[in-house]
Amino acid sequence: MSDVILEMRNITKEFPGVTALKNVSFSVRRGEIHALVGENGAGKSTLMEVLSGVHPYGSYSGDIYFEGKECQFRDITQSEAVGLVIIHQELALIPFLSIAENLFLGNERAKNGIIDWNKTISDAEALLKKVGLKESHSTLITNMGVGKQQQVEIAKALAKEVRLLILDEPTASLNESDSEKLLELLLQLKENGISSILISHKIGEVSKVADSITILRDGATIETLDCAKETITEDRIIRGMVGRDLTHRFPERKSNIGETIFEIRDWNVYHPLHTDRKVSDNINISVRRGEVVGISGLMGSGRTELAMSIFGEAYGTNISGTAYKNGEEIDISTIEKAISNGIAYATEDRKAYGLILIDQIKDNITLANLDAVAGHGVINEPQEMTVTGEYRDKLGIKCSSILQLARNLSGGNQQKVVLSKWLFANPEILFLDEPTRGIDVGAKYEIYTIINQLASEGKGIFLISSELPEILGICDRIYVMREGKIVAEMQSSEATQEKVMKYILTNKR
Template sequence: MPAPILRTERITKRFHGVIALSDVSLEIAPGEVHAICGENGAGKSTLMKVLSGVHPAGTFDGSIEMDGERVSFRSVSDSEARGIAIIHQELALVPHLSIAENIHLGSEITRRGLIDWRQTHLRAAELMERVGLKENPATRVSDLGVGQQQLIEIAKALAKDVKVLILDEPTAALGESDSERLLDLVRGFRDQGITCIVISHRLREVLSVADRITVIRDGATIETMRRDDPETNEGRIIRAMVGRDLDSLFPPRDPDIGDELFRVEGWTVHHPTDPERIVVDDAAFTVRAGEIVGFAGLMGAGRTELAMSIFGGSYGSAVTGRAFKDGTRIDVRTVDQAIRHGIAYATEDRKQHGLNLVADIQENVSTAALTRLSHGGLVDRVRERKIADAFRYKMNIKAPSVRTITGDLSGGNQQKVVLSKWLFANPDVLFLDEPTRGIDVGAKYEIYGIINELAAQGKAIIVISSELPEILGLSDRIYTMSEGRVTGEVAREDADQELLMHLMTAGA
């Protein structure tokens, strides 16, 4: 193997006395795609932040070498000056600026001291085409979905002259086709001699694109394996990640499905800023008590918009249609009405819409049903803490206490807090939008078990997921959507990825 372009020696990083990284040593070869795998909280993102200067020199022990030379990054600017760029899992865009402005923020194209808007938009359009984002460069970022915003982050990184590109869960917000397009881009970077470090929980993607794979567990490097080694497979990676075998990626379930609990008819939603544009077109579906219904579709198919509009009109304008619960028509025009009718929606974007990241676990768990804890306008904090503690134990939330700030938790544990919040509200109908996005295989298994348990209690569960194996592994029935319309309904035993993809692209 050629001399490494990037090397770490015994990196150790602590947060408030807790060890996040312990003597991590890593070598990255020039021009390779190197995947980093591990459970949530294993230290993957912390390591990448050390490499990119987010955690500056002096805040950790150990050393970093680039091209054989020891380096000390005091800031992100220092690492970028050496050719390292990182795309974080958390979006770092300015929502009220345009796509073009975000892509060139900090590296504006100027002419005679003024921004050259023509070149700015032309260059942005080129980068957007490379990542497959079909929007006007002048479009405001706040008008785009989380998946499209992730593509902007990637385009923004591509605008830099990079030698080492770090991608932290780059496909977590993307559907199947967009993920494959991104992986093709990564393969293209490798052909161009750009080194890529990819953090991903999608093991099939890792095995399809990585040259080597390093597993981190509990802040320490466990092993590095070559993809072309005959013994390298998903099972080996999972064993290294969790320290045990997972007999199945999905826990066993014996469905006990009852009568129809929830039904939607003729549901139509218009775009919030463009009333002429129909985002959801005459959609209809049903879900029964104890049933898990999956919604599959490509990015922009309208799945999230359908769920959010049903949940108190949280998305869209001129929303029309009929919703029925237990055969009786209900009014869900406001979030309060939806919650009172026993409907809950766990958002795909837990960081922006699902949680208060500066509040602790206790406060987040109680937010959707504070009335159950209040007396005379005051919240019973003792009972609130006991309930949050019970959910911390039941959901296996890895935190020292319920007073831990939610923003300090790993993605998987944050998702468990989101689920705890809605479980405390005790809904009858629960929409789960990308419930395992950016979560490792071990945490996924736990969340799948929680979903199965909710169904066993007679809840009606609607799962929206961009991962077809997840849809197939969880669902009793599956609806497909394309361009805002429901294009198919398939029983679990009749479904496969090829059929679903055919229905997901119908009319597209």
């Protein structure tokens, strides 16, 4: 039996106006975790979509061999039939169905067209035990955290007798604890003989679990590193990804902090459905001109709920408290009023809430400030084209043109479009919610540079992030949230990862 379970030879894939993959060759050994890394737009997800049949045979050139046999997958059903299963970054679970129902969706335990519920339940319980999930088979997906949903997706793959599991950014939305559990599960699957392909921008995770690392850049294979033969450092991986050394992960910034520009006092928010549950409890926060203020905490600590409630009460019910701008009370009770008072909120979920994916780049950039490119209710298209072209150049958005659909951009470039939209609205206070989630180290550096530039212009910035090095690397001051409360405030010069984590977990120094 060959040591190689998968081989892709000379894969080329083109989209209108762009070559996504150029003669890419890629192979995976049996029983290994093989990491696939590269900057946004390098072609990682496209390569896996070719492999799994999302892009069917005939829409690309090159050859695919799985278990020594040539494969010409025309859809996902065919690739899954041979044991090749992909878990996308956007999970394919139905929120209001149970775990058991999701596990066997399209793969039902049935006799003569009738679902055998006894077998469905017993098989579901066995699969949940394999992935270490203690939830009941009847639990609705909507009542589970993202980390547990990832475990359900893996159990769903096991139900299809997976032999090669592909995970596309599986920890992008997870906190450190849930990420650790997922990586441990991958190692456990490896022990059981299941090969995995791991796409991730989290270089530390890649270094921790990968047996081999293949680097893609600009749609081409750069190199494959064998972790058993040499010690692979994070800097070594980054150099291969970006084609240069990043001597500093965070750009230097000289803080020039002024007076307080925005303040929230005694802010309380209740859950929109469970109206007796308080999600923001007597919050007091502020930001000064030219200051970057971090908001740290675990997922579920209330960070996003706080930011959205401040942004025109976009989240929550029975909201109380007072907002001040330049020392004067302001009304931010609607999104329109929040924007008119110079407040912007860049969401953590750019695909669901930050962008209109089926619209062009130019339409997305001007969306929050249409009056600036319109007269008498009619958009001045030449002016709109000029403005959006300037933002494309200013933020370095990589695209074929500003007429390209937002859905066809890489994650990092989509994030730059979201930022462009709010910068065009000319805010004075920005809430940036996980602005670097799911993007590579090179694109992160560019986002950090933009944040520094905004601070130098005297804007007040709140940065919500699950990555403590990011919070410590670019913020001037840090708030720590837990269970809807601010449990600590400190200058970044005083902060360490250990100190912040102790507050996050225990409220102790």
